[in-house]
Amino acid sequence: MSAPRRKGAPRATIDDVAAAAGVSIATVSRVLNGIEHKASSETRHHVLAAAARLGYRPVHAGRALRTMRSALVALFVPDTSNLFYATIADAIASHLKDSGSSMILCNTRDEAAIQDRLLEEMESHLVNGIVLLGALDSPGLRQAINNGLPIIFLNRKPPAGIAAPYIGVDNRLAGRQVAEHFLERTWSPVGAIHGPLASSASRGRYEGFRARLTRAGIRLEPRLVRGAELTIQSGYQAATAMLAQRPYPRAVFCGNDLIAYGLHERCGELGISVPEQMAIFGFDDNPLNAWLAPWLDTIRVPYDQYGATVAGALARLAETPRRRVPRETILPHRVVIRR
Amino acid sequence: MSAPRRKGAPRATIDDVAAAAGVSIATVSRVLNGIEHKASSETRHHVLAAAARLGYRPVHAGRALRTMRSALVALFVPDTSNLFYATIADAIASHLKDSGSSMILCNTRDEAAIQDRLLEEMESHLVNGIVLLGALDSPGLRQAINNGLPIIFLNRKPPAGIAAPYIGVDNRLAGRQVAEHFLERTWSPVGAIHGPLASSASRGRYEGFRARLTRAGIRLEPRLVRGAELTIQSGYQAATAMLAQRPYPRAVFCGNDLIAYGLHERCGELGISVPEQMAIFGFDDNPLNAWLAPWLDTIRVPYDQYGATVAGALARLAETPRRRVPRETILPHRVVIRR
């Protein structure tokens, strides 16, 4: 069972297998790639046996050089330390493995310069696909699209003028639903700490929220609307500014869970009890919330479906000729109210 | 500045650069790789200019095929959704980028079969290094070592009989320090929910803890010692069993933070206030603790140093001939008491 190759011994190549099976390397290649009608079942058996005996594993570099495509997919993430992103990365990676691909994880730190450098690097790696979780508009991105790189946008829509597959939730609808929840409880006043409005996701959430309130005749007080980066620290700072004056909002919609954590911390310092005195709504619902943040209402994004959907889209992108990939795939979210 | 290559146009190869610069491809390669004494400064300038003008980027597969080494490093993680591992992955990836490598993230789910499959896959990718965060003893692992794969062990020591670089903290010492902390406060009785004792890390933590108590003349009640997987769910189950009888322990040392979260949850259900009635000690200290688990005392593992140390060890492993890599690198931890 175990390969007989010993330490320092060179690994078996396709030539070795061919010699051992008494056929040409072309036949070995065809058998191993499952090409039909090109080998008798007897030959196939010999080849398979020889390959197993020698512990042969094809070198990806050789194949990549010939076919100009690797078994690699790159995932770009704005913040690896955000558990939400880590969970999505996990879901995607496990689905990719089923199709024989491995995942290169790239942290853009939400900076366009880093993203562009990584895009070039991944192009050099001949990756089969690039999943941009939280893309940034930049010259490098447009260049990459122009070069024909197979890019899929996750959560943040492709910038204006770029036509590429997008997978995400309906942020506007979710924001609207949060507003409706607030309205049902007749909470007033309400506030919001939204993420960077340059991001289509953050903007959609906030605008859906605000639009629904407006329709109900409620105007958000400017004092109770703040912007923040999608981090705890930034959320904490925004919360500090927002809660500098009274009256405090009765409920606040945050751009994501991390901002909500920051707000919660500030509430603790000010003696505001959550959710009794102030309800906090987040977005994403990473798995830790159920245990560590039971006070948090949030929008659950369907991680598991992300994995399968992304893997499917990538598979279609990788095919030649490229099958039509749906331009937009909207996955269902869920409003999570914890009591 | 931007590459002039248009959509569908083939990417520039080294031949194009050579032609544009009026030199041979050998010279282009040498200039781009910074080989000294092989090109006049004038030639070098021409080559560099041509490369920039054409937007040339070397294809990794070609290089990999020739040199039998890629610009890839694999990180094996037992659980991608553990924020602690995600943080370490981030630290390593960012340091690797400085040396021009990219990181393939592999989730073993703490299963030997998956680990072995991934090891073979990574060998096919000709990775420059494999970082095993939480290695499992298995035939595949020993085979990989035998094949000469450049493997580094993180947190869990290499299994008996395998000589390979190890990087981690002094788990025994940390466990001892937790015991000393408990002793200082004269907390009694004390309990423990340790991780799988097959892991050197979990075992070291628990044994250091127990040994120090024994030396102080204190024997852990069997009822108050439980084992668990390193997950919240498993910690919760172990906690449920442990807290089925009174008296409750005054302080509990948990195998990692996730187990501690599970215990905390159970305490909440039983109306045990933490840390007033029960102190909980964890291990790892992921960055979220400061915000979401202020009740948790823990051992802080130095993420940042992990990144640099691992990158350094990998660099030395990649050199030919391999420089001596320190067999064991023990990084300093910190006891974090939150009040």
Added chain:
DNA sequence: CTGCGTTGGGTAAACGTTTTCCTTCGAACG
């Protein structure tokens, strides 16, 4: 018997690099 399609399989040409030899040209040195 000729012509033709199908099946099985070999030959060799790529794919884009790096690196080992060579060669050439000057300069330094005896």
Added chain:
DNA sequence: CGTTCGAAGGAAAACGTTTACCCAACGCAG
């Protein structure tokens, strides 16, 4: 002046695959 040496750079051989092309053998219709 002959020899040696270093710098500069070219030609070509790998590296391990896949695949286009070719060929032989065979069955079968005409």
